[in-house]
Amino acid sequence: MDEQKYAISQYPDVKEVYARLDRLIGQPMRPVRREKMQEFLAYFDDHCQRSKQLSDEAGQFIPGGVQHNLAFNYPFPMAIEKTDSAYLWDVDGNRYIDFLQAGGPTLLGSNYEPVRRKVFEMLETCGPVTGLFHEYELKLAQLVNRLMPAVEMFRMLGSGTEGVMAAIRAARAFTKKRYVIKVGGAYHGWSDSMVYGLHVPGTGRLESTGIPRGGTSSTEEIFPNSLADLKRHLILNRLRGGTAAVIVEPLGPESGTRPVPYDFNQKVRELCDEFGALLIFDEVVTGFRVGLGGAQGYFGIKPDLTVFGKCITGGYPMAGGVGGRADVIRCFAAGIGGTGERAYIGGTLSANPLSCVAGYHSLLELERTNAPVIAGRAGDRLTQGLQVLIDKYSLPFVTYNQGSIVHLETSGVMLLDLRNPIRLARELKPRKRMMEEMGAAYMSQGLITLAGSRMYTSLADTDEVIDDALGKFETVLAACA
Ligand SMILES: Cc1ncc(COP(=O)(O)O)c(C=O)c1O
Structure with missing residues (x-):
């Protein structure tokens, strides 16, 4: 076996x-x-x-x-x-x-010694941050690429929230479409556009205190597990700017608190293909926890973009990133002069050596053990x-x-x-x-x-x-x- x-x-x-x-x-x-x-x-x-x-x-x-x-x-x-x-x-x-x-x-357990040792070594030689390139950025991106079936390229960021923001921005830049559809009740971090339909499906802006209407005006929620609802939104959106992306937690909202039927993600994939929307898997929780290939490997489905957080650094700060199709990920600006055409993302401490060394060795340890x-x-x-x-x-x-x-x-x-x-x-x-x-x-x-x-x-x-x-x-x- x-x-x-x-x-x-x-x-x-x-x-x-x-x-x-x-x-x-x-x-x-x-x-x-x-x-x-x-x-x-x-x-x-x-x-x-x-x-x-x-x-x-x-x-x-x-x-x-x-x-x-x-x-x-x-x-x-x-x-x-x-x-x-x-x-x-x-x-x-x-x-x-x-x-x-x-x-x-902390899927390895708290304060796991083999990773801590690598982090100490990094702190002693390089310190936590330089603002310049470090080899561990490459090592981590290569490892994520090897483990995650749908990740051709990977951009490290500071949190799951940032990863979701970046994925949505890339989806809009790539498709030139407007709407992002989420599942009611799902949590995708606290960015303006995602504090919508939180906890209780159907509640829209109920928790959007401090967020201007414009911040959520291109976000839509569907009822959990309702493919008919999703299709209705996709059809309607065709007439008003299109759907850039559908974002799902692949086990269901709130880490499977409302679990999805086994074939749900496949059906969402098909609908995305039919309507030219990108499929974003928010694997902030499921990434590496469900298996080294994430929920995408478990279900055998390739999202266009995958959001990472949490296990990506094994509990060390700062845990976030987005990976996926190279043609979409290349929409991100990189370096001076890359902006304008490209989507602007970044962060002073994003992909710092400490996060990258912790992430790389945590993932290797997850694999080894x-x-x-x-x-x-x-x-x-x-x-x-x-x-x-x-x-x-x-x-x-x-x-x-x-x-x-x-x-x-x-x-x-x-x-x-x-x-x-x-x-x-x-x-x-x-x-x-x-x-x-x-x-x-x-x-x-x-x-x-x-x-x-x-x-x-x-x-x-x-x-x-x-x-x-x-x-x-x-x-x-x-x-x-
Ligand atoms: C599914 C999901 N997406 C996104 C996030 C946001 O991640 P972060 O807290 O790192 O910003 C979370 C956090 O719990 C989450 O569970």
Whole structure:
């Protein structure tokens, strides 16, 4: 048998997942019992005083008291001081199993020594930045080209947000068309044109505070998984400037929180070809995590452009880039005199030696250790164990995974949408509150999750780590029964 190359051992039965999710949001919430929640929250008063002090102080100097918008902040932001492989330690010395993984990049586990050593070597010889060319830029671009089926050329940038901005700009420059179509609910970073239809499909500019109408006037959203909706937009756009690109997260919005049917991307590819739009895969999460060939390799589909972030530097700053067809990527300006005809992108610290050396050696280590597949197995084990617990306590909760991306929907808030606006208005806040509570309850047991509903697994998640985690999850889930 061929060695498994991708993290997803079995693609979820998407219809069945939606049926379970529909049942979840069709019934009353099952939060942690009140007296148990008090007990879980007492942990933070009893054991996290230094974090509390720091976060209180931070509120005076940092908007919202925290710089990173993904950090999970209920009842208050935890200050982390030390990391190693599968674990994080807060400033009060408490240890946590890390299923946040910084939002996805640390697929090798935290503070992975072989990469750290290479970064130190770079710092000792070159320092972090020169503003001039470094050989590691080339090495990284060559490696991405070798690993990712649809990447002929690669441009390194500072973040996933920048990668998306660049991809959209290139698509417009290349096609000379206007619109970009995204999927409602999907997150593609925080650039003006992409803060549109975030979280809840159909909400358009609801979260576009501070963005002029012009910033989003060439963005459209379609309903998740609706090819008919996509086709309708493509047809209409033909009459008003055309569609430059369709951008998708290939596993579905929010890293597969609304999973796509297996053949969805292929159908989107066909529609893009029919209407002369470019297909952009946002592989900020899936790139390298789903496998070294990304979701494009897993599904066997070639997007015209691919956006990278997160794993591209293995957790080191600055993680972003765009790759794809050489004829499209050549639309980017390079060097003085390259502008005018070409699309303007760049950045003082883009592709600095530190990011490139970290990215290059992280990707090599992912390959050497088969980390995507091993992390995927940990994801399978975690999901299977969670399902056993859900059944044991007769809970309506839903768990499924796409390799090392594990979903545990307990409140179902991410599944509400504008098709049922009355339910949305009534339930959005309480269900969001429950999601926060679940996150805090897990944390009180020594588990850090992404927003209480998603877990990323890594190379460091051995069977022992996962089984330990399942014991901690059980304490919380039993309290919901
Ligand atoms: C799918 C996707 N695209 C783009 C981004 C933006 O990347 P960054 O936070 O590096 O700007 C994210 C970040 O979480 C993401 O998940």
